[in-house]
Amino acid sequence: MANLFDQNRNYVLGDDELNLIGDRDKLAQWRHKSMGPAFYRLGRKIIYRGADLNAWAEARRVEGG
Template sequence: MARLFDNTRAYVLGDPELEIIGNREKLAQWRHRGTGPAFYRLGRKIIYQGTDLNAWAEANRVEPTGVRN
């Protein structure tokens, strides 16, 4: 499993590292739909744990099939 994010770090909206998976609007859409990475809501603050971001990224990994037309 590749680590795209630091497992020991908490990420908040506005952190440039989050741009790897989506901009603020995309992350908000995913939170609303319940489809994005796990997060904490503390008041109005949204916090993502590095371990949750890495787990979500791994779950969305696509393995190429190697089939050519």
């Protein structure tokens, strides 16, 4: 599996790399609906772990056929 995100990095809202999976509004919708990648809510700050983002992306991988 090729990693889209750095496994050992934490990403916060506003990091450009998160735009790869969705804009700020889309990520908020997914969090509200419990649909998106796993995240931490620390106070008002949202944090995504690179390993969780990669696992979420890999689960959505589609094989060509």
